[in-house]
Amino acid sequence: MTTLLRRPQNVARASRQLVEAAALSRTLARRPASIPRPLYAYARSRQYATQPEKPDGEQNEANSGKKVDKAPGSAAKGMEHLYSQSSPMSGNQPGGKKPGDDDSPLAGMSKLSAQEEKALEDVFALVKKGMPTSMADDIDKALTRIKKEGMPQELRETIKECTDEGMSPARAAKLWRLTTQMARHTVESEIKEKQKAAESEGPKQQTSEAPGPGSKEEGGKKKGSRTEEMFKGVPEIKFDLSNFLVSAFVAYLLYRLVVPTENSREITWQEFRNTFFDKGLVEKLIVVNGNRVRVYLHRESVAGMYPDSPAAQPGFYYYFSIGSVEAFERRVDEAQNELDIPSNERIPISYHEEGSWFNTILAFGPTLLFIGAIFYLSRRAAGGAGGGGGGGIFGMGKSRAKKFNHETDIKVKFADVAGMDEAKMEIMEFVSFLKEPGVYQKLGAKIPRGAILSGPPGTGKTLLAKATAGESGVPFFSVSGSEFVEMFVGVGPSRVRDLFANARKNTPCIIFIDEIDAIGKARAKQSFGGGNDERESTLNQILTEMDGFNTAEQVVVLAGTNRADVLDKALMRPGRFDRHISIERPTMEGRKQIFAVHLKKIVTHEDLEYLQGRIASLTPGFSGADIANVVNEAALVAARDKADSVKMIHFERAIERVIGGLENKTLVITPEEKKTIAYHEAGHAICGWYFKYADPLLKVSIIPRGSGVLGYAQYLPAGGGDLVLMNVKQMMDRMAMTLGGRVSEELHFDTVTSGASDDFNKVTRTATSMVTKWGMSAKIGYIYYPDSSESQETQLHKPFSESTAQAIDAEVKRIVDEAYIQCKQLLQEKNKEVILVAEELLSKEVLDRNDLVRILGPRQWEERGEFAKYFGGGGAAQPAGPEVKPGEGEGEAAPQGGLPPVLGGGEGPAPAPTMYKAWEEAGRAWKRL
Numbered sequence: 001m002t003t004l005l006r007r008p009q010n011v012a013r014a015s016r017q018l019v020e021a022a023a024l025s026r027t028l029a030r031r032p033a034s035i036p037r038p039l040y041a042y043a044r045s046r047q048y049a050t051q052p053e054k055p056d057g058e059q060n061e062a063n064s065g066k067k068v069d070k071a072p073g074s075a076a077k078g079m080e081h082l083y084s085q086s087s088p089m090s091g092n093q094p095g096g097k098k099p100g101d102d103d104s105p106l107a108g109m110s111k112l113s114a115q116e117e118k119a120l121e122d123v124f125a126l127v128k129k130g131m132p133t134s135m136a137d138d139i140d141k142a143l144t145r146i147k148k149e150g151m152p153q154e155l156r157e158t159i160k161e162c163t164d165e166g167m168s169p170a171r172a173a174k175l176w177r178l179t180t181q182m183a184r185h186t187v188e189s190e191i192k193e194k195q196k197a198a199e200s201e202g203p204k205q206q207t208s209e210a211p212g213p214g215s216k217e218e219g220g221k222k223k224g225s226r227t228e229e230m231f232k233g234v235p236e237i238k239f240d241l242s243n244f245l246v247s248a249f250v251a252y253l254l255y256r257l258v259v260p261t262e263n264s265r266e267i268t269w270q271e272f273r274n275t276f277f278d279k280g281l282v283e284k285l286i287v288v289n290g291n292r293v294r295v296y297l298h299r300e301s302v303a304g305m306y307p308d309s310p311a312a313q314p315g316f317y318y319y320f321s322i323g324s325v326e327a328f329e330r331r332v333d334e335a336q337n338e339l340d341i342p343s344n345e346r347i348p349i350s351y352h353e354e355g356s357w358f359n360t361i362l363a364f365g366p367t368l369l370f371i372g373a374i375f376y377l378s379r380r381a382a383g384g385a386g387g388g389g390g391g392g393i394f395g396m397g398k399s400r401a402k403k404f405n406h407e408t409d410i411k412v413k414f415a416d417v418a419g420m421d422e423a424k425m426e427i428m429e430f431v432s433f434l435k436e437p438g439v440y441q442k443l444g445a446k447i448p449r450g451a452i453l454s455g456p457p458g459t460g461k462t463l464l465a466k467a468t469a470g471e472s473g474v475p476f477f478s479v480s481g482s483e484f485v486e487m488f489v490g491v492g493p494s495r496v497r498d499l500f501a502n503a504r505k506n507t508p509c510i511i512f513i514d515e516i517d518a519i520g521k522a523r524a525k526q527s528f529g530g531g532n533d534e535r536e537s538t539l540n541q542i543l544t545e546m547d548g549f550n551t552a553e554q555v556v557v558l559a560g561t562n563r564a565d566v567l568d569k570a571l572m573r574p575g576r577f578d579r580h581i582s583i584e585r586p587t588m589e590g591r592k593q594i595f596a597v598h599l600k601k602i603v604t605h606e607d608l609e610y611l612q613g614r615i616a617s618l619t620p621g622f623s624g625a626d627i628a629n630v631v632n633e634a635a636l637v638a639a640r641d642k643a644d645s646v647k648m649i650h651f652e653r654a655i656e657r658v659i660g661g662l663e664n665k666t667l668v669i670t671p672e673e674k675k676t677i678a679y680h681e682a683g684h685a686i687c688g689w690y691f692k693y694a695d696p697l698l699k700v701s702i703i704p705r706g707s708g709v710l711g712y713a714q715y716l717p718a719g720g721g722d723l724v725l726m727n728v729k730q731m732m733d734r735m736a737m738t739l740g741g742r743v744s745e746e747l748h749f750d751t752v753t754s755g756a757s758d759d760f761n762k763v764t765r766t767a768t769s770m771v772t773k774w775g776m777s778a779k780i781g782y783i784y785y786p787d788s789s790e791s792q793e794t795q796l797h798k799p800f801s802e803s804t805a806q807a808i809d810a811e812v813k814r815i816v817d818e819a820y821i822q823c824k825q826l827l828q829e830k831n832k833e834v835i836l837v838a839e840e841l842l843s844k845e846v847l848d849r850n851d852l853v854r855i856l857g858p859r860q861w862e863e864r865g866e867f868a869k870y871f872g873g874g875g876a877a878q879p880a881g882p883e884v885k886p887g888e889g890e891g892e893a894a895p896q897g898g899l900p901p902v903l904g905g906g907e908g909p910a911p912a913p914t915m916y917k918a919w920e921e922a923g924r925a926w927k928r929l
């Protein structure tokens, strides 16, 4: 014992075993008495021995302490009880005497001497230190029992060996094994006693509690009716095997995820040795792949000793890694020699070669994946072909058109499409054809196959197409031209085929192809490198499909585009898209109507008639989409102001925001820059105020907005309405007004800035158009020279000679110079007014028309049309009329040589309508610095 005490490691280990044994005793005590666990434990322990049981006599001999352990078939010293059914502490003693019968020691046991008792007490006292009292009690009980029943011969011998020869690891292990066993047996016998007592009391209770047959039946009936009641109203559950299997699999996966079961755990050699091997718990060892050893334990023995251990679960095993099989075998041999295990009872070791499942799956994975992919693709391809759509691999060839059901999805009616009355009239015909085909067919009329709706973005082409579907009450297939184009060859035509096949199945119906220019562009005469082949074959397919329609088939194809000019001629020929409906930006009246449609959706208490007129005149050039955006933006502005309805001011702010962008509050502008901006904008404002044909000014601001807009002046088109034609005087006044910013800078500062480049761009484009397109230069004459954007030929070759180019340049410069002189004269003359407006702008940042009337007095020229109606005339009484004589009006520079004397204003040949469009491009109502 003293040796043991001097070895702290051993003591710690021994005490742990004792603690575990003591803890076990408590756990066992809590178990139901009906499970005689130790009995099982011994039964399993028997399997450890590879030898048949010995007769009692021999057993006794072994237990008597004689040195017979080396004989084959006999148990190793100290391990006898593990290899035989009899345990030193079990009640199954050869003597047949039960423990506790009297004070005399049991067979194989002998009373302790005083010295031995002292030694044992020392060990037990040492173990009890630091233990909870309850556990310490169990240890005490074991000691008392040992004192009472005696000590097994084996234990005595071991203690003697320890005192005589000193402590060795094998002896220490044997010693604590024996002591823990004793502790365990003490508890076991207690359990047995309690079990017996419970059994003798049990039957009595059962008889008193058992109900009679009658009562049982009644109970059964009651139970039955209650169950029926419980299940009343519960829907009948149908058993579906496939569902059940899938659910079971998913449930199992979830279960494994939440409660991961562990069926193995790694341990070290030391743990293996101390915890299992030395205690005789090892059943067999399996060396797997020469590098890992699986340790299989006697499950019941483990359950008895470590009930909470996972090793007590069926199928559980420990494992440890080994460097080499030879070294492992040597260590096991040494360990077994130390424990004196005879060679024929040694732990069986077997050898297995195993391939891991994971490796197997990994090896076959790619092949399986490949086979699976081929199988899947062939199924898909077969499915596509079977479906008649020819979807092909991944359903690529399937059309992406969205089908809208006229009953549920399309709520748009012609009433929701404001303005564009002519377009609506045109398209009505399609509606009546779809609704009443008989009317046309009986007269032998062929209905147009389709119509192309062309116009700038947001003008309501899609809306009109939807309204057509909504009115005619037929399904509507909507697809974008770009959705036909894929990187794979053949997908486009295949999608076209699929779309038309679907449409034919759903006749009568409408197909709407938005942005048809994505596929319908004119086919190149000579294709460089064949890059457009796919697009062209898609177009060809559309042409074929549209041709292929039976005249009686009620499929109408509508297409939308912003670029009708680039479409292939074959698309536009009769029999295909035979109607061409052009939808332009709405006019003043159209804008009013569109505002009326969208104003219905928001809350406003303004006079609607006045509101619509005013905001419509504030938004020249706006498309339907812009108008919808303004109305929505106004509601957002009002919400931000926490207003209870949307007011005029909110609409004005919304319009400013849509046109100019967000106010840029973070942009840092120096006072000098601000002054320059103010004088620049004041220059524009003064020109707009004093030139007769310039656009009347509405607002001027020097608050930076959006990206790069430092200030702006807002005008409305002169005449108040929608400009259709412009004459030379209007153009000259506009150009002079556009140059007003730079001229004002020149007049009031030492130097000029880069801010006027956008003004120069507009002026130059207008002047160039006057010379090359509108026949407004006497030198160049009435000739039209297309620019490079108009035709491909002019991209490579100029349509005029070098000398004509020089003449054009000179004429453009002359016209711009004239506008400059006109502007400079006015601003020099109105220098005082420029300063007044600029200073007011610097202090207020924004000036509106009323401010200008206050500073400059009423405008000399009468405002006409919508402007006068909604913004107040503010002008001197001046007879209104389209006819304007050259040289009229203050501030107007007399046309100098080269300009035709009279153009526009009702006299002379009217410039082509393209003029207005070009002007819209060149001179928007918004001037940017």
Ligand SMILES: Nc1ncnc2c1ncn2[C@@H]1O[C@H](COP(=O)(O)OP(=O)(O)OP(=O)(O)O)[C@@H](O)[C@H]1O
Binding pocket: 416, 417, 418, 419, 420, 455, 456, 457, 458, 459, 460, 461, 462, 463, 464, 514, 515, 560, 561, 562, 594, 597, 623, 624, 625, 626, 628
């Ligand atoms: N005439 C109109 N009446 C009422 N709302 C309109 C009108 N025109 C356009 N809008 C509004 O503008 C929105 C956009 O219109 P739509 O999508 O029809 O334009 P689009 O001409 O097809 O444009 P894109 O050429 O860019 O495809 C519509 O949803 C609608 O709110």
